[in-house]
Amino acid sequence: xxxxxxxxxxxxxxxxxxxxxxxxxxxxxxxxxxxxxxxxxxxxxxxxxxxxxxxxxxxxxxxxxxxxxxxxxxxxxxxxxxxxxxxxxxxxxxxxxxxxxxxxxxxxxxxxxxxxxxxxxxxxxxxxxxxxxxxxxxxxxxxxxxxxxxxxxxxxxxxxxxxxxxxxxxxxxxxxxxxxxxxxxxxxxxxxxxxxx
Amino acid sequence: xxxxxxxxxxxxxxxxxxxxxxxxxxxxxxxxxxxxxxxxxxxxxxxxxxxxxxxxxxxxxxxxxxxxxxxxxxxxxxxxxxxxxxxxxxxxxxxxxxxxxxxxxxxxxxxxxxxxxxxxxxxxxxxxxxxxxxxxxxxxxxxxxxxxxxxxxxxxxxxxxxxxxxxxxxxxxxxxxxxxxxxxxxxxxxxxxxxxx
DNA sequence: CGAGAAAGTGGCAGCCACTGCCACGTGACC
DNA sequence: GGTCACGTGGCAGTGGCTGCCACTTTCTCG
Numbered sequence: 001x002x003x004x005x006x007x008x009x010x011x012x013x014x015x016x017x018x019x020x021x022x023x024x025x026x027x028x029x030x031x032x033x034x035x036x037x038x039x040x041x042x043x044x045x046x047x048x049x050x051x052x053x054x055x056x057x058x059x060x061x062x063x064x065x066x067x068x069x070x071x072x073x074x075x076x077x078x079x080x081x082x083x084x085x086x087x088x089x090x091x092x093x094x095x096x097x098x099x100x101x102x103x104x105x106x107x108x109x110x111x112x113x114x115x116x117x118x119x120x121x122x123x124x125x126x127x128x129x130x131x132x133x134x135x136x137x138x139x140x141x142x143x144x145x146x147x148x149x150x151x152x153x154x155x156x157x158x159x160x161x162x163x164x165x166x167x168x169x170x171x172x173x174x175x176x177x178x179x180x181x182x183x184x185x186x187x188x189x190x191x192x193x194x195x196x197x
Numbered sequence: 198x199x200x201x202x203x204x205x206x207x208x209x210x211x212x213x214x215x216x217x218x219x220x221x222x223x224x225x226x227x228x229x230x231x232x233x234x235x236x237x238x239x240x241x242x243x244x245x246x247x248x249x250x251x252x253x254x255x256x257x258x259x260x261x262x263x264x265x266x267x268x269x270x271x272x273x274x275x276x277x278x279x280x281x282x283x284x285x286x287x288x289x290x291x292x293x294x295x296x297x298x299x300x301x302x303x304x305x306x307x308x309x310x311x312x313x314x315x316x317x318x319x320x321x322x323x324x325x326x327x328x329x330x331x332x333x334x335x336x337x338x339x340x341x342x343x344x345x346x347x348x349x350x351x352x353x354x355x356x357x358x359x360x361x362x363x364x365x366x367x368x369x370x371x372x373x374x375x376x377x378x379x380x381x382x383x384x385x386x387x388x389x390x391x392x393x394x
Numbered sequence: 395c396g397a398g399a400a401a402g403t404g405g406c407a408g409c410c411a412c413t414g415c416c417a418c419g420t421g422a423c424c
Numbered sequence: 425g426g427t428c429a430c431g432t433g434g435c436a437g438t439g440g441c442t443g444c445c446a447c448t449t450t451c452t453c454g
Contacts, residue, residue, distance in 0.1 A: 002450075002451075003449095003450070003451090004401075004402080004449085004450055004451075007402090007449095007450095008402080032438090032439065032440085033439080033440065033441085034439080034440095042403080042404085043403065043404035043405070044404080044405090044441095045403075045404050045405070045406095045442090046402080046403055046404060048440090048441065048442080049402080049403080052441085053440080053441085054440070054441095081390075082390040083390045083391055083392055083393035084393060084394075086390065086391070086392035086393075087392040087393055087394050089392075090392050115320075116316075118320060119313075119316040119317045119319065119320035120316045122316065122319040122320045122322075122323045123312070123315060123316035123319045123320075125319075126319045136390070140390070147359065147376070147379055147380055147383060148383050148388050148389050148390070150355065150359055151352065151355055151356075151380060151383060151384060151389045152389050152390045152391070154351055154352070154355040155348065155351070155352070155389065155391065156392060158347065158348055158351040159348075159392070162344065162347055179344070182344055183344055183348060184391060184392055184393075186344060186345050186348060187348060187391045188391050188393070191345050192345050192348045192349050192352065193278075193279040193280045193283065193333070193337070193345070193349045194280055194283070194349070194352065194381060194384045194385050195280055195281075195283035195284040195286075195287050195353060195356070195381055196280035196281060196283075196284055196381075196385070197281075197284050199421075199422070200421065200422090201420085201421055201422075201430080201431075204421090204431090205431080229409090229410065229411085230410080230411065230412085231410085231411095239432080239433085240432065240433035240434070241412095241433080241434090242413095242432075242433050242434070242435095243431080243432055243433060245411090245412065245413080246431080246432080249412085250411080250412085251411070251412095
């Protein structure tokens with residue numbers, strides 16, 4: 001990696017961290033892009049080259065964790081069965097979320113309070129779910145697996161979502177894994193009602 | 198309903214319709230709020246009182262259909278079992294989507310192409326899913342039902358989403374219900390992989 | 395190693411979504 | 425029919441975001 005790339009990576013990180021501090025201190029809406037740029041000692045125009053929107057600046061942290069989790073899934077050997085690989089994925093997410101602690105909580109709370117940020121978070125979530133679905137489909141093999149894969153990834157995402165949400169709402173004090181286990185049991189057994197004519 | 202309310206309702210509809218025509222004719226980004234206001238013969242300030250954001254102007258059509266569907270679910274007698282009520286809900290959505298035809302297709306295609314609109318659509322979808330979940334939980338009774346209800350509503354929404362998406366992508370020519378049936382069969386049987394340690 | 399190519403930075407002008415404020419006019423209610 | 429409430433719309437202003445262009449820094453290749 002050249003000097004150029006290294007510097008840019010550092011700037012990128014610095015911008016996100018600076019923004020995060022200003023957001024938590026003054027609120028998302030009350031913080032202007034100009035302020036963030038000034039605090040990080042770059043021109044506003046440069047800030048926009050790193051992060052296309054203000055929301056991206058807040059959500060990049062969550063996005064990185066999500067992408068890592070997908071990478072963990074992809075890294076599973078091909079002979080690992082899908083349910084096992086999914087478990088590994090969920091496990092990774094819960095672990096990193098717990099480790100990130102306060103920052104995750106702060107980001108989520110800011111995002112949920114801010115319509116535009118929440119919308120972009122949901123959008124990222126949905127896209128991520130789609131990527132996971134194609135990955136599951138590939139492992140399951142065959143065209144006809146696409147539908148099952150979509151449903152599987154939706155379930156997985158919902159399990160993660162509900163676990164993280166209750167955890168964040170408890171301020172990081174509740175046991176995230178208890179919810180996850182109960183949810184997975186419901187899905188494995190027939191505890192979830194399905195539309196029937 | 199007084200004259201005042203009637204007029205406002207008409208204006209509200211007129212604004213959405215006018216906006217829709219301009220969006221399809223010139224594209225979402227290329228249409229300004231000022232243009233919409235002018236075409237509908239109201240002041241820009243008034244337009245903003247009816248629709249807080251430009252995206253809302255595009256998505257109000259979808260949102261109305263979604264709200265109606267939720268109303269259909271709520272209208273089911275209390276003794277109707279949840280799976281049956283869910284089926285009624287899905288059925289209503291598929292029916293109205295098919296009836297709305299071109300307009301639904303146009304709205305979806307515009308929204309998917311436009312990051313901000315797609316994000317707000319996803320956000321609305323997620324919120325709607327939450328409302329459905331609390332409604333299901335209420336019918337299932339008991340606090341412990343909340344988790345199962347969340348998973349059930351997520352499944353329901355996914356089934357709807359995937360059906361509508363493939364339908365829209367085929368330009369309204371494919372059979373929406375075939376996908377729906379296959380998805381529900383997968384969910385009823387154990388065709389969907391679930392995370393297992 | 396040095397010159398030219400390639401790529402990142404930042405300032406300026408400008409568009410447009412969106413808001414607060416206030417004056418005006420139109421339906422509502424007694 | 426008067427007054428009161430409320431919807432309308434104009435104006436000024438903020439701030440997110442972009443295109444353009446000149447400047448600087450890093451890379452690359454002879």
